[in-house]
Amino acid sequence: MSQISNRQVICETLLDAAKNDRDIVVVCSDSRGSASLAPFAEQYPKQFVEVGIAEQNLVSVSAGLASCNKKVFAASPASFLSTRSYEQVKVDVAYSKTNVTLIGISGGVSYGALGMTHHSCQDIAAMASLPDMRVYLPCDRFQTRKLIEALLEDDKPAYVRVSRSATEDVYEENMDFKLNCANVIKEGADAVIITCGELVPYAVKAAKELEREGYGVGVIDMYCLKPMDEKAVLDAAEKADLIVTAEEHSPYGGLGSMVAQIVSAGCPKKVVNLALPDGHIIAGTNHEIFQYYGLDDQGIKRAVIAGLSQGLVK
Amino acid sequence: MDRLTRKAYELRRDIIEEVYRSKAGHIGGDLSVIDILTVLYFEVMNVNPESWKSEDRDRFLLSKGHCTDALYITLGEKGFFDKQKAIDTFSSFGSVFIGHPNTDVPGVEMNSGSLGHGLSLGVGMALAARMDGRSYRTYVVLGDGEMAEGSNYEAMMAAGHYGLDQLCATVDLNGLQISGTTGETMKSDDLGEKFKAFGWYVIEVEDGNNCKQLLAAYQEAEAKKGQPSVILAHTTKGKGVSFMENQKKWHHGVMTEEQYRKAVEEIEGVLA
Numbered sequence: 181m182s183q184i185s186n187r188q189v190i191c192e193t194l195l196d197a198a199k200n201d202r203d204i205v206v207v208c209s210d211s212r213g214s215a216s217l218a219p220f221a222e223q224y225p226k227q228f229v230e231v232g233i234a235e236q237n238l239v240s241v242s243a244g245l246a247s248c249n250k251k252v253f254a255a256s257p258a259s260f261l262s263t264r265s266y267e268q269v270k271v272d273v274a275y276s277k278t279n280v281t282l283i284g285i286s287g288g289v290s291y292g293a294l295g296m297t298h299h300s301c302q303d304i305a306a307m308a309s310l311p312d313m314r315v316y317l318p319c320d321r322f323q324t325r326k327l328i329e330a331l332l333e334d335d336k337p338a339y340v341r342v343s344r345s346a347t348e349d350v351y352e353e354n355m356d357f358k359l360n361c362a363n364v365i366k367e368g369a370d371a372v373i374i375t376c377g378e379l380v381p382y383a384v385k386a387a388k389e390l391e392r393e394g395y396g397v398g399v400i401d402m403y404c405l406k407p408m409d410e411k412a413v414l415d416a417a418e419k420a421d422l423i424v425t426a427e428e429h430s431p432y433g434g435l436g437s438m439v440a441q442i443v444s445a446g447c448p449k450k451v452v453n454l455a456l457p458d459g460h461i462i463a464g465t466n467h468e469i470f471q472y473y474g475l476d477d478q479g480i481k482r483a484v485i486a487g488l489s490q491g492l493v494k
Numbered sequence: 495m496d497r498l499t500r501k502a503y504e505l506r507r508d509i510i511e512e513v514y515r516s517k518a519g520h521i522g523g524d525l526s527v528i529d530i531l532t533v534l535y536f537e538v539m540n541v542n543p544e545s546w547k548s549e550d551r552d553r554f555l556l557s558k559g560h561c562t563d564a565l566y567i568t569l570g571e572k573g574f575f576d577k578q579k580a581i582d583t584f585s586s587f588g589s590v591f592i593g594h595p596n597t598d599v600p601g602v603e604m605n606s607g608s609l610g611h612g613l614s615l616g617v618g619m620a621l622a623a624r625m626d627g628r629s630y631r632t633y634v635v636l637g638d639g640e641m642a643e644g645s646n647y648e649a650m651m652a653a654g655h656y657g658l659d660q661l662c663a664t665v666d667l668n669g670l671q672i673s674g675t676t677g678e679t680m681k682s683d684d685l686g687e688k689f690k691a692f693g694w695y696v697i698e699v700e701d702g703n704n705c706k707q708l709l710a711a712y713q714e715a716e717a718k719k720g721q722p723s724v725i726l727a728h729t730t731k732g733k734g735v736s737f738m739e740n741q742k743k744w745h746h747g748v749m750t751e752e753q754y755r756k757a758v759e760e761i762e763g764v765l766a
Binding site: 202205226227229231232234236237239240241242243244245246247248249250267268271272275276 | 614652
């Protein structure tokens with residue numbers, strides 16, 4: 181198990197890039213510690229801006245900097261970044277197409293027992309519905325580095341959600357990475373699990389167990405929620421009888437909704453959406469929460485078997 | 495009549511034309527803010543079509559974006575585009591001259607329209623100037639009704655904290671908003687004290703429709719080092735058209751043909 185969290189990797193990647201680029205600017209809202217960006221603030225104080233606990237200002241100040249040719253990374257807990265400053269994101273980042281990468285840290289239910297105020301279970305829906313906003317949920321440290329390196333190369337808005345704790349390695353260093361192309365981790369003729377972020381390792385484990393039990397189950401890591409890799413989704417739907425989506429998000433407007441839109445229009449097959457409930461989320465560690473709501477390997481496995489044993493669209 | 499005052503009245507005539515033709519726009523605020531825009535664009539700021547791509551140009555943000563007729567007319571007069579095109583197509587199908595400033599219009603720095611964004615954007619621009627060692631200044635114009643937006647106070651705090659002396663805000667204090675006076679709608683009479691409390695240098699302009707007074711205030715602001723400056727410009731909503739002055743219904747009123755003729759007659763009377 182890797183001990184390096186995705187947020188730490190973001191800091192390392194930005195530190196590397198800042199060696200040769202004085203225009204990279206990090207903006208935090210009393211979040212440099214929780215975002216693991218304190219080393220950046222220490223090494224590049226002139227490229228670091230603190231705005232205090234003021235997320236609206238965080239986003240608009242970032243947009244103002246970006247309008248003056250800065251490559252801005254604004255980091256704050258995903259919960260506050262995606263909803264408290266939503267209008268600033270809509271107007272000053274998305275509508276104005278500013279070069280701001282929003283880093284939503286401790287996303288989803290990372291904060292566990294801190295409760296509903298700190299969960300960000302609507303950020304995919306909120307961000308994906310903004311024109312010109314891109315949405316990414318990388319799973320492990322290697323993919324996170326590749327993603328940030330790719331985003332440093334362009335000047336368009338993006339929202340990146342990462343979890344709080346270190347996640348299991350799914351890939352290897354120098355993995356093949358192409359921006360906006362899903363990673364087909366495994367192909368499957370019976371069912372394909374499409375997932376993203378922290379749930380990817382659970383899906384991989386579920387697929388392996390199912391394989392041993394005689395089911396052909398594939399896994400797609402759809403780290404690029406928007407623009408979604410439609411081809412990868414349709415290729416999966418053409419080959420398999422069942423699509424199961426699993427996401428650390430509300431059941432509305434997230435990965436499952438988007439995959440279902442693509443599948444129903446392009447290659448109708450049964451789509452089962454596993455998500456957090458449309459309700460108050462139980463307290464616990466993120467793993468306990470995933471387990472409780474059937475988003476862990478065993479929950480995903482049960483859903484695949486149940487889906488395959490029920491009526492399928494043929 | 496001095497050059498700037500004449501210019502402001504000529505632009506008033508164009509604004510009235512644009513608003514009358516389109517039956518849209520926010521004429522009351524357009525007429526209160528136009529002297530501020532005139533002084534900034536024709537005397538104070540280094541902003542023109544030739545230097546538009548220059549990193550050293552001054553930055554301007556109309557945070558009270560609904561008064562975009564005044565901005566479009568000013569930018570047209572400045573030569574960013576054919577002013578007549580704005581007058582002819584404002585708010586019409588497919589026009590870039592929509593009811594709030596947007597970057598499809600040459601000369602507009604940032605999109606605006608939702609209130610309470612401009613000052614934070616300005617903080618970002620002023621911080622970028624400092625990082626790059628550039629001397630350009632950032633000017634943000636806000637409405638007094640807009641000062642009820644809480645995000646302004648986050649921006650005021652940050653500007654004061656960083657002592658952004660290349661940032662200059664102007665509040666168009668015309669005293670009226672859509673529901674009535676700003677005081678009745680939400681108490682706002684101690685704005686200067688609020689800015690001071692956040693570390694700003696406050697300049698009161700007794701007559702915010704007087705170009706000479708405004709120019710002196712902008713010169714004073716530029717000379718002030720170590721602090722951001724705010725100019726509290728006490729203006730008259732609907733300034734220059736007697737039946738519109740200090741009337742809340744002219745926040746975004748539509749003129750009849752008779753009112754239009756009367757308005758133009760009054761402006762031309764001043765210019766004669």
